[in-house]
Amino acid sequence: IQPIKQPVDADHHQPASWCCYPDQPWTARSQHQAAHYRGGLAIFGGVGKKGQILSDAWSSSTGEFWGKLPCSTWIAASERAGHQVLMMEDGRTLVLGGLGNGRDMIRSRQLLLALENTEKGILEDKDVFHYLTRFVRAEPYHQILAIGESRRKRHEDAGLEGDFEAVLEDLDLTVMSAREILSRLDFGELAVKSLTAVELTSLCNAWMHGFDEASRLEVTSQILQPDNQDLASCPLTATMLLRALVPKGQSSSRSQAKRSRCELYEFVFQRCFQSHAAAKMQDVQEFQTLKEQGLVAACCELAYDALGRNSRSMKRQELEVVTASLGALAEPMQKLIRMATSDQLLLFEEIEDGTGLKFRYPSVQDYLAALHVWKLLLEGKGLPIWMIQENAAGTVSDAVASCAQFFCLQAHGREPLRKDLLAELRDGLGFLLQTMCRAGNAFAIRCLVGVASFAGRQQLM
Numbered sequence: 001i002q003p004i005k006q007p008v009d010a011d012h013h014q015p016a017s018w019c020c021y022p023d024q025p026w027t028a029r030s031q032h033q034a035a036h037y038r039g040g041l042a043i044f045g046g047v048g049k050k051g052q053i054l055s056d057a058w059s060s061s062t063g064e065f066w067g068k069l070p071c072s073t074w075i076a077a078s079e080r081a082g083h084q085v086l087m088m089e090d091g092r093t094l095v096l097g098g099l100g101n102g103r104d105m106i107r108s109r110q111l112l113l114a115l116e117n118t119e120k121g122i123l124e125d126k127d128v129f130h131y132l133t134r135f136v137r138a139e140p141y142h143q144i145l146a147i148g149e150s151r152r153k154r155h156e157d158a159g160l161e162g163d164f165e166a167v168l169e170d171l172d173l174t175v176m177s178a179r180e181i182l183s184r185l186d187f188g189e190l191a192v193k194s195l196t197a198v199e200l201t202s203l204c205n206a207w208m209h210g211f212d213e214a215s216r217l218e219v220t221s222q223i224l225q226p227d228n229q230d231l232a233s234c235p236l237t238a239t240m241l242l243r244a245l246v247p248k249g250q251s252s253s254r255s256q257a258k259r260s261r262c263e264l265y266e267f268v269f270q271r272c273f274q275s276h277a278a279a280k281m282q283d284v285q286e287f288q289t290l291k292e293q294g295l296v297a298a299c300c301e302l303a304y305d306a307l308g309r310n311s312r313s314m315k316r317q318e319l320e321v322v323t324a325s326l327g328a329l330a331e332p333m334q335k336l337i338r339m340a341t342s343d344q345l346l347l348f349e350e351i352e353d354g355t356g357l358k359f360r361y362p363s364v365q366d367y368l369a370a371l372h373v374w375k376l377l378l379e380g381k382g383l384p385i386w387m388i389q390e391n392a393a394g395t396v397s398d399a400v401a402s403c404a405q406f407f408c409l410q411a412h413g414r415e416p417l418r419k420d421l422l423a424e425l426r427d428g429l430g431f432l433l434q435t436m437c438r439a440g441n442a443f444a445i446r447c448l449v450g451v452a453s454f455a456g457r458q459q460l461m
Contacts, residue, residue, distance in 0.1 A: 033085045305318075448460075
């Protein structure tokens with residue numbers, strides 16, 4: 001690239017002068033587009049070497065030095081390949097067509113259904129209910145369905161029009177997600193009928209179109225496992241599970257590598273522990289940033305603390321107590337709570353009365369709590385009492401049993417425990433093995449027994 005610096009007239013043609021800049025920060029690509037941007041050049045989108053759809057955008061004023069453009073403002077235009085760009089006379093730029101994430105763009109756009117000021121009994125209407133059910137099944141990539149009375153109507157009824165206008169002025173539409181905007185305007189999230197086994201099977205078949213029947217059946221059986229119900233019944237997380245098991249663009253002739261349950265949950269967790277927009281884009285860069293800031297460890301501790309109280313929710317007072325107990329390490333927890341309460345993390349949602357938080361997917365809470373148990377165990381702090389003894393009713397709650405199962409599964413591939421530590425934990429590990437025996441989970445038993453040496457295994461059994 002090289003601009004022509006001297007004027008050219010019809011009688012004197014200046015030869016073009018070109019320079020090649022081979023080492024650039026952006027990925028090699030094809031089917032991308034370039035456009036005039038703020039006196040320089042911008043390139044965006046395209047197909048990478050492995051056939052993946054790229055979503056990044058870069059700009060340069062010289063062609064030699066490039067800077068990355070913000071994902072939040074460019075993603076709608078850049079997440080595609082084979083598109084066209086048209087420069088308008090008034091300075092606007094039109095981006096047309098293309099393919100996004102292996103789908104046509106009309107199916108890869110964020111879908112939003114907002115039903116404002118709706119009568120309370122509308123969901124009992126058969127036609128409306130069937131429409132919403134068909135919508136969810138046909139468009140599994142939607143981000144939010146919302147219903148309720150907006151803040152505007154309530155403020156108008158109360159004579160507080162000015163307050164609502166002030167809220168509108170505070171909304172930054174360039175960076176806020178649709179979900180954040182609706183939350184600020186007091187929309188409530190609509191709980192649509194969960195996906196049934198028939199609908200999930202249909203989704204799996206559509207996702208694995210072209211694969212042999214044996215592969216489809218194997219993936220479908222993993223999706224339909226009862227333990228995965230809270231993830232599989234939600235369209236967004238059901239799609240995440242399918243992405244983990246069958247990445248888009250993978251050859252239908254390639255045999256599928258079966259992921260363990262812990263690997264599936266780690267895949268989903270990394271995509272849920274970030275904003276809704278990042279989760280929808282299947283990008284984990286935001287997750288990596290939060291992990292480096294210590295928020296992942298704080299999230300595991302929060303899951304552990306709530307489960308220790310046999311609770312799926314955390315009141316504000318309880319969050320304050322947890323934070324205060326951390327002392328000098330409280331900063332990551334404080335940031336986590338701020339982000340969760342401001343609806344910046346898909347993994348969390350407010351409890352019904354608005355006085356605290358809860359994990360959107362209970363099984364993910366159990367998975368994270370089990371990770372924290374392993375952390376404490378390897379630090380020499382032993383197993384928590386609530387995990388290795390029956391409750392007052394003489395039983396083990398479903399939540400504790402689920403956490404115990406994840407704890408056993410996470411033992412797979414770990415180094416054997418020291419002989420002295422194993423002797424100290426023998427009774428607790430024995431209780432966990434009994435719990436898994438009652439649940440009939442032979443694989444979890446094999447995983448936990450595997451952390452002991454041969455002699456130790458005999459003692460545990």
